[in-house]
Amino acid sequence: MAIEKRARFASQWLPYALLAPQILVTIVFFFLPAGQAVYQSVHIQDAFGGNLQFVGLDNFSDLFRDPLYLASFRVTAIFSLAVAGLGLAISLVLAVFADRVIRGAGLYKTLLIWPYAVAPAIAGVVWMFMFNPTLGIVAYWLRQRGVDWNYLLNDGQALLLVIFAAVWKQVSYNFLFFLAGLQSIPKSLIEAAAIDGAGPVRRFATIVFPLLSPTTFFLLVVNIVYAFFDTFGIIDAATSGGPGQATEILVYKVFKDGFKALDLGGSAAQSVILMIIVITLTVLQFRYVERKVQY
Amino acid sequence: MSSGSNRSRSLGRLPLLARMLLLPRTWTRTREGMIENRPGLTILSHVVLMLGVAIIAFPVYLTFIASTHTVQEVLAAPMSLAPGGHLVENYLAALQHGAGESTAGVGRMMVNSLVSALVIAVGKIAISLLSAFAIVYFRFPLRGFFFWMIFLTLMLPVEVRILPTYKVVSDLGMLDTYAGLTVPLIASAKATFLFRQFFLTIPEELAEAARIDGAGPLRFLRDVVIPLSRTNIAALFVILFIYGWNQYLWPLLVTTQEDMYTTVIGIKRMTLGGDAAVEWHLVMATAVLAMLPPALVVILMQKWFVKGLVETEK
Numbered sequence: 278m279a280i281e282k283r284a285r286f287a288s289q290w291l292p293y294a295l296l297a298p299q300i301l302v303t304i305v306f307f308f309l310p311a312g313q314a315v316y317q318s319v320h321i322q323d324a325f326g327g328n329l330q331f332v333g334l335d336n337f338s339d340l341f342r343d344p345l346y347l348a349s350f351r352v353t354a355i356f357s358l359a360v361a362g363l364g365l366a367i368s369l370v371l372a373v374f375a376d377r378v379i380r381g382a383g384l385y386k387t388l389l390i391w392p393y394a395v396a397p398a399i400a401g402v403v404w405m406f407m408f409n410p411t412l413g414i415v416a417y418w419l420r421q422r423g424v425d426w427n428y429l430l431n432d433g434q435a436l437l438l439v440i441f442a443a444v445w446k447q448v449s450y451n452f453l454f455f456l457a458g459l460q461s462i463p464k465s466l467i468e469a470a471a472i473d474g475a476g477p478v479r480r481f482a483t484i485v486f487p488l489l490s491p492t493t494f495f496l497l498v499v500n501i502v503y504a505f506f507d508t509f510g511i512i513d514a515a516t517s518g519g520p521g522q523a524t525e526i527l528v529y530k531v532f533k534d535g536f537k538a539l540d541l542g543g544s545a546a547q548s549v550i551l552m553i554i555v556i557t558l559t560v561l562q563f564r565y566v567e568r569k570v571q572y
Numbered sequence: 573m574s575s576g577s578n579r580s581r582s583l584g585r586l587p588l589l590a591r592m593l594l595l596p597r598t599w600t601r602t603r604e605g606m607i608e609n610r611p612g613l614t615i616l617s618h619v620v621l622m623l624g625v626a627i628i629a630f631p632v633y634l635t636f637i638a639s640t641h642t643v644q645e646v647l648a649a650p651m652s653l654a655p656g657g658h659l660v661e662n663y664l665a666a667l668q669h670g671a672g673e674s675t676a677g678v679g680r681m682m683v684n685s686l687v688s689a690l691v692i693a694v695g696k697i698a699i700s701l702l703s704a705f706a707i708v709y710f711r712f713p714l715r716g717f718f719f720w721m722i723f724l725t726l727m728l729p730v731e732v733r734i735l736p737t738y739k740v741v742s743d744l745g746m747l748d749t750y751a752g753l754t755v756p757l758i759a760s761a762k763a764t765f766l767f768r769q770f771f772l773t774i775p776e777e778l779a780e781a782a783r784i785d786g787a788g789p790l791r792f793l794r795d796v797v798i799p800l801s802r803t804n805i806a807a808l809f810v811i812l813f814i815y816g817w818n819q820y821l822w823p824l825l826v827t828t829q830e831d832m833y834t835t836v837i838g839i840k841r842m843t844l845g846g847d848a849a850v851e852w853h854l855v856m857a858t859a860v861l862a863m864l865p866p867a868l869v870v871i872l873m874q875k876w877f878v879k880g881l882v883e884t885e886k
Contacts, residue, residue: 285709285711291790292710298698299722300718300722302758306740307724308728310739371620375621381618385621385625390870390878392628394814395863395867396820396866397818397820399863402859407631411647411649412649414649414650414653417649445631450881453881477613513840528731531732545735548734551731559726
């Protein structure tokens with residue numbers, strides 16, 4: 278809120294009327310439900326769906342004693358780190374080369390950015406089709422090479438499958454931001470280093486990559502948020518959290534416990550934990566924006 | 573002479589890519605300065621990029637190919653990688669009757685997706701534009717409070733408040749309606765910030781002049797602010813249309829009747845019921861239909877897409 282306008286209009290009611298639709302939606306569909314989740318997370322409901330009883334933090338301590346919940350935390354950690362790490366590495370390589378080529382650069386860009394438009398659930402279906410043990414063509418190739426591929430039975434393979442699908446969808450986003458970051462590095466710096474005899478690898482390691490670090494940090498946070506919250510469709514369509522709980526990330530577990538198992542208190546406590554995670558990640562993201570403004 | 577032939581013989585043992593990297597480096601003098609040419613590295617760049625494009629495109633190519641075969645041809649592992657001859661009949665069947673467990677036609681689902689995506693995109697833009705206008709051009713009690721309230725919605729994605737939000741919508745009788753599919757999603761902190769940021773760059777003299785001419789705030793909004801915001805609105809529209817079209821979790825919760833399914837939901841229902849029962853050729857045709865509108869929007873409106881993506885993340 279640094280810059281303010283001097284010239285303003287005066288009205289007792291108009292600003293409220295202009296804000297009303299947004300605030301109404303915000304209260305009814307965001308704050309009421311979020312408040313409800315916090316309220317339910319410290320209560321339990323008796324078996325007849327009647328009285329709510331205040332139980333303090335019992336729902337939370339139950340969760341952290343539940344091996345299934347801890348397993349879901351572990352799966353989420355592996356999944357999001359793999360998606361962020363792999364996604365950033367692949368798109369950085371593509372962006373570095375796309376930044377180099379002069380002929381065809383625009384065409385490559387167009388051909389690399391469209392997976393952003395594919396819905397996560399569709400990405401899940403498409404990758405599941407490719408790797409399906411009975412009819413998938415990639416599964417067939419893998420078996421020809423002696424790999425015993427069946428993601429319906431093998432935990433690690435199922436996790437790999439959803440990681441691949443999630444990375445595939447996110448590469449275009451990372452690519453665009455890396456390319457923009459690379460293009461904003463002054464060419465004179467690179468030329469000076471080239472004339473001094475630094476080769477392409479050395480120039481990348483000592484000049485380009487350090488100058489790109491704000492973009493990399495920003496993308497790291499965005500990718501972790503993406504892996505946590507925007508991959509529900511991929512998981513539901515490709516593996517439905519299975520086999521067992523092998524691909525059940527936290528968001529999937531909230532949904533399953535709330536809607537299928539109808540465990541209100543436990544699901545609400547999980548929601549509150551997720552809120553704390555989002556708040557942490559959002560604060561991280563905004564600290565990055567502050568730093569960038571100072572440059 | 574002999575050292576030259578030694579050199580080329582030792583090069584011959586290196587892999588092709590490594591040999592390309594060793595092509596001689598040259599310099600070109602241009603007005604801006606010296607430009608280094610490394611033809612080897614340029615070839616390598618093209619090889620890597622083409623490989624990247626091929627890997628990125630392969631899943632979608634395979635989807636398209638499967639949508640042109642009969643179900644027997646798809647199930648005959650390995651499926652042929654050349655297009656089959658059943659494109660038209662598969663797409664017509666999917667559009668009219670759907671597939672598998674889902675008997676609603678994809679045509680109906682596409683309409684639902686389109687209506688939801690348009691209402692979400694236009695709704696988000698409209699309410700964010702109005703809120704940002706109020707926050708930038710007026711001083712009033714609780715202004716900061718409202719601003720923070722909108723900001724906090726960033727931290728409450730639907731995934732973290734699934735059950736209670738569902739309950740609110742069901743209490744309001746909004747299940748299986750377009751309102752239920754769209755209204756709970758149309759608050760937008762990011763769009764509000766983007767408009768606020770942009771309004772702060774509009775010269776103050778314009779608002780001053782409008783006031784002196786006796787134009788009220790709504791007239792100023794309509795005749796000056798909205799026309800100036802055209803490119804921002806277009807960029808946001810592209811991003812929000814894709815966001816709306818690709819929704820999954822929310823429509824999954826609030827739709828129970830098949831004629832209210834969106835395409836993305838419908839496709840998941842079609843894959844239920846075991847490997848043998850799934851009509852994969854129709855599922856893949858539906859997948860292509862579900863990808864087409866947002867992909868076209870990205871490709872045809874690429875400039876606005878990139879602008880929207882970069883600016884909403886600031």
